[in-house]
Amino acid sequence: MRQMALVGFLQAQNCTQLASSWRHPESRNDSMSKHYYRRIAQILEEGKFDLGFFDDRLAMPDMYGADHAHTVQHGIRCVKMDPLTVLTVMGMATERLGLGATCSTTYFNPFDLARRFQTLDLMTDGRAAWNVVTSFNDGEAMNMGFDRHVEHDLRYDMADEFMEIVLGHWDAWEDGAIVQDKSTGLFAHPEKVHRLDYKGRFFKSRGPFTVPRSAQGHPVVIQAGASGRGIRFAGRWAELIFAAFPDAEAGKRTYAALKQSIADAGRDPDLVKITPRVWTVAAETKGEAEDKWALADSLPNDMDALSLLSEVLNFDLAVKGLDEPFTDDDLARMSGGHSMRDLVVRVSGKQNPTVRDFMQVTRRGRAQVPFVGGPKEVADQMEQWFVEGACDGFVITATHVPGTYEDFVRFVVPELQRRGLFRKEYTGSTLREHLGLPRPENGAWRKQAG
Template sequence: MSISAPPRQLHLNLNALHSGFVPSAWRLTGSDPRAFVDAQHYVRLAQVAEAGKFDAIFLADNASIADQINFRPITALEPTVLLACVATATTHIGLVATASTSYNEPYNIARRFATLDHVSGGRAGWNVVTTADAGSARNFGQTGPAEHARRYARADEFTHIVKSLWDSWEDDAFVGDRAAGRFVHTEKLQPIAHHGEFFDVQGPLNLPRTPQGHPVLFQAGGSSDGRDLAARHAEAVFSAAQTVEESAAYRRDINQRAEALGRGRDAVKILPGLTTIVGATEAQARQRRDALVDLIPWDYSLNRLAGTLGIPVDRLSLDAPLPDDLVLPANGNHTFFAATVAFARRQNATVRTLIRELAGGGGHRVIVGTPEQIADDIEHWFRNGAADGFNLMPDALPDGLHDFVYGVVPILQRRGLFRTEYTGHTLREHMGLVRPAGRVRQQAAA
């Protein structure tokens, strides 16, 4: 008798963008403007997301002041340190942090995320990114970011080294045998002896293989180079798409690239970014969206949109459409450029309308509606092959997260789309991912 596979389940991450996705969220009554540097703010968010049985909390990162700090909070606290704090106050939720391959060294990143995986009992994940902004380059003694293809070539080599370091201890290398006086089987530690274009790293790592074998690898590849990096290394991808058709095509492309590299057909889970604005009625939800957008200075939104498009802000006019001659910025964020332009062209939107519909011009998809409407939309994307789950960005935190966890999640659970309890303890178990096999020891020739 054949055993049927368990039903496919949604994956939900909380992208904890300090005060919330909408730039004006910090101005709401009851919000704390200092939350962006308050570790307990993130602890409380993780605890609410854990109550909702989310797979993980995710923290983005920047190595510079990359937003308009005169108006809104920025990503400020270093995410792996912050998530170590979150780990002590939670028991199941995954802990995913961004770390750039452009301005770090592989050994330090391998050690940092392995430490987080040990500290949390197997709940760590690394979001692999390259960094394109000029401010970050200057903070690391460079005049500007590296060219796009070179950034991704470095990222590929960097990620390969990190994975090799995580495998430089065999699973049973640590012994701790008090009676025999044997602490570690040193023959089960192997240097990686990597000599490449960008890095020379001897290894091995200075701590044992982690509970998950490897922390889970995330990526956000929108360009062709980014998609290749995701197909080669990622186990889940944070994406940006505005329609089911766009996202389904992206999902097929990533998995075809992964399959061509010898990975499984569904090796990479696709988690589009999704902003939710929830109301008891659709009208109330739209009123909340409009009230939040009205608190954003137009100058802020215009500058943000111009930065995404890679053009001077004086080329944008609020009551005109986007310029016809937009060109993909050579070193800009390809993902958000493509998503924003496609949405504007499809809607024939003026700049003013575009900013309002994107709740401040962030580039990710925004749903405005009742819990039932939002659950319907999520189910439609999930059942039609457009997503394996979502990287959720509530409009304002913590209120928007509460609205989703206690309004939308129960509907998804009743429909059998989302777990009602955790069935494992590691992030890999939450996401249905296998534990990577360790490195095979090279036997001496007979």
Template sequence: MPDQTRQMSLIAFLQAQNCSNYVGSWRHPASMTDFLSADYFTRIARTLEDATFDMAFFDDRLAMPDIYGQSHDLAVRHGIRSVKMDPTPILMAMAMATRHLGLGATYSTTYYEPFHVARLFATLDLMTGGRVAWNIVTSMNDSEAANFGRASHLEHDLRYDRADEFLQIVRDMWTSWDDDALVLDKSSGEFADPGKVRRTAFNGKYFDVNGTFTVPRSRQGHPVLLQAGSSGRGRAFTGRWADVVFTAYSSREAGEKQYRAVKQAVADAGRDPGQVVVAPAIGVVTAETPELVEKKYELIDALARPEDSLALLCEVLNTDLSTRPYDEPFTDKELADMSWQGLRDRVIQLSGTANPSVRDFVQYSGRGSLPKGGSTLVGTPTQIADQLETWFGTCCDGFVISAASVPGTYEDFARLIVPELRRRGLVKETYAGDTLRGNLGLPAPAPFAQGARA
């Protein structure tokens, strides 16, 4: 049984686009179509806050899925994540519609610069009263590189090497102002104490920075750091930096193993594993009766199309599959060169073959589909709550809820499942803190050593 003194962290998985991470969601008859408006997102925000979700965060890519056939035709024609807006203005619209809900956005360490990201998120954190998180990604394909005028995408481990330096600089900037640096004494004319503001000096392989940061600290110290590294190199990065670890499990047994590995990576980095929240993504289909659940799932499942899976797989594997024989196994070298190694490893595990084919990736990746079992929970509120309670504490500290229809999935979870979780004492009735860190049960960040090399 989970420790009843702890409660689940609830996080919503959002997209600043025409669909949720489940591409077929835009075709659902109940999904909203005003996704180009602020109202679309503020309605979701209010629903999540009423259900005391800790946070909603936006996943993001810096290109549409246009690798299949080296063309954007498939993505645009079928709405396969073809719209991708900048999530940070949307985050602010949601913040203005809520008082407690934490809000996160994805920004890449491969295609942005440390000062830009540090200033943007520090400002967002101030403007929201300490409710912001940064979802750290290293990006994944050549389409993103092309949008930024680069010939190709940086190799997997090198992206993490660059990201380590990037995070050192950003953390250095965020801790360069002491909490009491501002004086604001009009009579003496002293605005701030220069002895409590430090320069950021860093010299590394990828960055050479020497300057003074321009944004004071927020109420929560600095934004929460969210990260989803699941490969060996990615997990080491996660262990060093993440406050919240966003992950994916193929089963409870796999989840328990991965949970221990993530916590060990945190400990190996000299940090307290109890101060890091691990939350797997889950899809949820629920209704008041088993009959309604089945009808709802059948409708959602029918929205998936093969082209969705193929376009999304090309995107995350950084490989054009349009001319590849469907059942031809990938070679060891091809597998080693794939961008998303965590997904590759999951397909290898589930398929039971060391050299899976395109068919295996379509069948076992879950990209573009919502198969029952594993991370997709289908059942009545009591059945779903039973499963979440079983997972909680043994393989996770909370859950990231992804949507099969918008806002339907979030409304169903808030209306049907949250009351059952509250009845069991697993989810809070009201917000405990006034910052995102406070609501996640995370301590204020400690000062970070300046000028070190990655």
């Protein structure tokens, strides 16, 4: 029977993706300690999750008003630690949980990134994953030594070359290259270790790579592009796709489009998992869950929304009144979040929406698509999306930590297991085994991605 994939959506920062989560009375206050992340990892592994995954950006959300004071004052994702370092802590606290992190193709070096993730994959016995992003705002650019961010489609052109280098290096060592024969003095067969010698429009990298393949071959590749160009990129490269949509019907359309993009790239759509982000608020009864949801939904404020919208759109919303329409030129200058901008125009029915329209349509800074209820109600919603062809699993996002994950594992996971929709035990040790993905043959990406 087909079973769901489950991903825990994490942040190496002072809050979850929900900026207000640190204000929750049950949130832990030690989000900058190893104990905090060890506990999260152990909860997810207890619930047999496929993966714990860190989102990341390279700047505070300081676009609004061109100042970081509001970010720090309100705790709007103002602490951002290195997720790969945090993953090593989580890896030492677990044996089976997959471990993923975001790193940008716009600001990292491909050889360096390939080495970091392949090393993590070896140190965790084949449990690593890389979420490929292109970054999207000027704050990140300036932190990394540039004056402004790269144009949207050009970022993806750069990312295509970046992927060719990373995957090329990950294939440098053939399986069986290392023999470590002390009697003959042969450590590895030199003819089984290859130099890349890549020269492209944006990047070049010589090699040979310095980290051999892991138990799962190489890290699982994750992508979450939602624009037309992002969907084509995901179709070519992704093995696990994170998505976002407001309901099952929209999910079916997005799911079908993503699967078609994968097929168009000459790849098998069944070997790519699509998992939408949802917020779950679970309790023993529906009434208790609704009370929990009311509390969580009371914590966000307008500043959360204005700050996070400015960040993702790469546009300072402080220059507009709440009910002042954006001009055509304003909309064109929103160089980040193209899919979000287009969604607001479509849903609002306005060619020139206002700041308030953006806040209402996107619910930025607030929990979106909440599945609220007792075990049955939450599992019913998840089963509907899964069975009706809107997804292959879910990315579970937290209103507060660790309580959201504790409640999900305690109340929802047993119900999904009872219905045969989710595993009762891990049947493998690598992330690819959890996701039902084959171990990639050396050079397989060249045939699939063309």
